[in-house]
Amino acid sequence: MNENVSSESPVVEESYRDRISTVDEQGKRVWIYPKKPKGTFYNARTIFSIFQLGILFALPFIKVDGHPFMQFDILGRKFILFGQAFWPQDFHLFALAIITFFVGIILFTAVYGRVFCGWGCPQTLFMEMLFRKIEYWIEGDAHRQRALARAPWTGEKIFKRSMKYAIFLGLSFLIGNLFLAYIIGVDRLFEIVTQPPAANPGGFTFVLIVTGITFFIYAYFREQLCLIVCPYGRLQSVLLDKESIVVAYDFKRGEPRGKRKKNQPDDHLGDCIDCKLCVQVCPTGIDIRNGTQLECINCTACIDACNSIMTKVNKPKGLIRYASYNAIEESRKSHITGRGVAYTVVLVGLAVLLTFLLTTRTDVETTVLRTPGVLYQRVEAEDALRNLYSVKVVNKTFDEIPVSFKLESHSGRVELIGVDHLDVESQEVAEGALFIYIPENDVQGPSMKIKVGVYNDETGELLQTVKTAFLGPAM
Ligand code: SF4
Ligand code: SF4
Known part of the structure; x- marks a missing residue:
C-alpha cells in the first residue's frame, strides 16, 4: 500500500x-x-x-421452524424478514419499508x-x-x-x-x-x-x-x-x-x-x-x-x-x-425544531401504515380473472348462469396449502375444473381454472362485482377474499 x-x-x-x-x-x-x-x-x-x-x-x-429468520435472496427475488417470506407481489410493502427507512434516516439526520x-x-x-x-x-x-x-x-x-x-x-x-x-x-x-x-x-x-x-x-x-x-x-x-x-x-x-x-x-x-x-x-x-x-x-x-x-x-x-x-x-440547550416534529409525524404515520400492512398480510396472493373472450353460459339444469375464470395462487408460507374456493357475495357455487382443490407448494405458484355459478335470478346486469373466498381446504380457514367480475345478460 x-x-x-x-x-x-x-x-x-x-x-x-x-x-x-x-x-x-x-x-x-x-x-x-x-x-x-x-x-x-x-x-x-x-x-x-x-x-x-x-x-x-x-x-x-437463526431459524424459525427450520426456515431462515432473515434472508435477502436477491437472485431468487425472495426476502425473508423476521421469519416471514416476502415475494415480488409484496413489493409495495418493501417499497414502504424502504421509504420508512429513508424518512427515519432523514429525521435522525435533521434532528441528531x-x-x-x-x-x-x-x-x-x-x-x-x-x-x-x-x-x-x-x-x-x-x-x-x-x-x-x-x-x-x-x-x-x-x-x-x-x-x-x-x-x-x-x-x-x-x-x-x-x-x-x-x-x-x-x-x-x-x-x-x-x-x-x-x-x-x-x-x-x-x-x-x-x-x-x-x-x-x-x-x-x-x-x-x-x-x-x-x-x-x-x-x-x-x-x-x-x-x-x-x-x-x-x-x-x-x-x-x-x-x-x-x-x-x-x-x-x-x-x-x-x-x-x-x-x-x-x-x-x-x-x-x-x-x-x-x-x-x-x-x-x-x-x-x-x-x-x-x-x-x-x-x-x-x-x-x-x-x-x-x-x-x-448558550442554551439543544431542542427539537418544527421540522423535526413534522418529520416525526410523517415517520410515525409511515410506521403505523407499514405495521398495519404487515400484520394484515395474507398467507396467499390470489388472482381470479375472467377468461377473456368467453361470455356467460346458461346452465338450464341449475337455473343458473356461469362464468369461466383462470385462477393463480401464490403460497407465501413455508408449508404446502390445499386451497379451495367459495362464493362469498352471492348464493351460488365455485367449481374447480378437474380437481377438488389446488395444492400449492410452499413458496410456489399454482394455476387452475374454475367456473362460478350464480342463480339467474340473482344476476343483476351485464357485469356485477362478486367476492370469492380462498380457503385452506384442510383447516377451513379463510385465507383471503378476492374480488372479480361476473357477466350476465343485459337487463
Ligand atoms: S473525531 Fe470528531 S470530527 Fe472527527 S469524525 Fe469523529 S466526531 Fe467527527
Ligand atoms: S482537544 Fe479540546 S482543548 Fe485540545 S485543541 Fe481540541 S478543542 Fe482545543
Missing part, C-alpha cells in the same frame, strides 16, 4: 478549505493515522459494537446529525471497531504506525504488515461469507464452503469478489468510502440545519484558543488550549473546531479526547459535545 505519510496532521490550518482533508495540495492521498481514542464514548461504542457484530453474525444462523454514521453504519462498525483495533494491536498507536510506514522493510516491518494483512484478508473472507449467508442462507453457504470451488463456481466467485472488495476498503480505501462514495454523507449539507444536534465544538467557550504559558495570565483565552488532540484522534483527519464538515462521521472520538484534556486542565467537560449550532451560539 502506498501511504503518503505526512509528518504532521493532514489538517489544513486555514479556516476555508478547497479540498477534502485527506488530499494534499498536489492532489495526493494523505494517509490518516488517528490516535487511539480513549474515554466514555469510545467505551460505549465498543460495547455497542460487540452487540451489533453479534447480531450481524448471528442473524443468518449523522448519528447513524457513528453508531449504526456497518462501514464505521467494521473500520473503527474491528480493523482499526487490529491495526492498533499489531502496529501500535498513531506515532508507531507512522514510524513503521516510514521505516525500511526490515524483518519487523515485514512481519507486522504480513500479519496485519493476513488477518484483514481472513476477516474480509469472513465478511464475504456473511454477506453470502444473508443472500443464499447458511445451509447453501455451508455446501459451497465444504465442496470444491468447481462445484459452485458462482458462489465461490461471489465470495472472492466480496472478499477482495472488503479487503480493499479496509486495508486501503477506508474513510474515502465515507468521503467520496457514500451518498448519505454528501447529502448531509441539505439535511442539517442550525438546530441539528451534531458533534460540535463550543466556539463561544473555547475561543480565543491558545496555549497556556507558565506564569502568564490567560484571562483573555477561551477554554481550548489548542493541544490538537481532537484533531489527532479524528479518523477522517478534520479539525472539528472549524465547524460541522462533510467529513465528520460523528464518531465521538474528539469528544473523548477533549474531555480528557478538560479534566487535566480543571475545566468542565463538553467543550466538544453533541450540540446544535444555535444552542452553542445562544
Whole structure:
C-alpha cells in the first residue's frame, strides 16, 4: 500500500478549505493515522459494537421452524424478514419499508446529525471497531504506525504488515461469507464452503469478489468510502440545519484558543488550549473546531479526547459535545425544531401504515380473472348462469396449502375444473381454472362485482377474499 505519510496532521490550518482533508495540495492521498481514542464514548461504542457484530453474525444462523429468520435472496427475488417470506407481489410493502427507512434516516439526520454514521453504519462498525483495533494491536498507536510506514522493510516491518494483512484478508473472507449467508442462507453457504470451488463456481466467485472488495476498503480505501462514495454523507449539507444536534465544538467557550504559558495570565483565552488532540484522534483527519464538515462521521472520538484534556486542565467537560449550532451560539440547550416534529409525524404515520400492512398480510396472493373472450353460459339444469375464470395462487408460507374456493357475495357455487382443490407448494405458484355459478335470478346486469373466498381446504380457514367480475345478460 502506498501511504503518503505526512509528518504532521493532514489538517489544513486555514479556516476555508478547497479540498477534502485527506488530499494534499498536489492532489495526493494523505494517509490518516488517528490516535487511539480513549474515554466514555469510545467505551460505549465498543460495547455497542460487540452487540451489533453479534447480531450481524448471528442473524443468518437463526431459524424459525427450520426456515431462515432473515434472508435477502436477491437472485431468487425472495426476502425473508423476521421469519416471514416476502415475494415480488409484496413489493409495495418493501417499497414502504424502504421509504420508512429513508424518512427515519432523514429525521435522525435533521434532528441528531449523522448519528447513524457513528453508531449504526456497518462501514464505521467494521473500520473503527474491528480493523482499526487490529491495526492498533499489531502496529501500535498513531506515532508507531507512522514510524513503521516510514521505516525500511526490515524483518519487523515485514512481519507486522504480513500479519496485519493476513488477518484483514481472513476477516474480509469472513465478511464475504456473511454477506453470502444473508443472500443464499447458511445451509447453501455451508455446501459451497465444504465442496470444491468447481462445484459452485458462482458462489465461490461471489465470495472472492466480496472478499477482495472488503479487503480493499479496509486495508486501503477506508474513510474515502465515507468521503467520496457514500451518498448519505454528501447529502448531509441539505439535511442539517442550525438546530441539528451534531458533534460540535463550543466556539463561544473555547475561543480565543491558545496555549497556556507558565506564569502568564490567560484571562483573555477561551477554554481550548489548542493541544490538537481532537484533531489527532479524528479518523477522517478534520479539525472539528472549524465547524460541522462533510467529513465528520460523528464518531465521538474528539469528544473523548477533549474531555480528557478538560479534566487535566480543571475545566468542565463538553467543550466538544453533541450540540446544535444555535444552542452553542445562544448558550442554551439543544431542542427539537418544527421540522423535526413534522418529520416525526410523517415517520410515525409511515410506521403505523407499514405495521398495519404487515400484520394484515395474507398467507396467499390470489388472482381470479375472467377468461377473456368467453361470455356467460346458461346452465338450464341449475337455473343458473356461469362464468369461466383462470385462477393463480401464490403460497407465501413455508408449508404446502390445499386451497379451495367459495362464493362469498352471492348464493351460488365455485367449481374447480378437474380437481377438488389446488395444492400449492410452499413458496410456489399454482394455476387452475374454475367456473362460478350464480342463480339467474340473482344476476343483476351485464357485469356485477362478486367476492370469492380462498380457503385452506384442510383447516377451513379463510385465507383471503378476492374480488372479480361476473357477466350476465343485459337487463
Ligand atoms: S470530527 Fe470528531 S466526531 Fe467527527 S469524525 Fe472527527 S473525531 Fe469523529
Ligand atoms: S482537544 Fe479540546 S482543548 Fe485540545 S485543541 Fe481540541 S478543542 Fe482545543
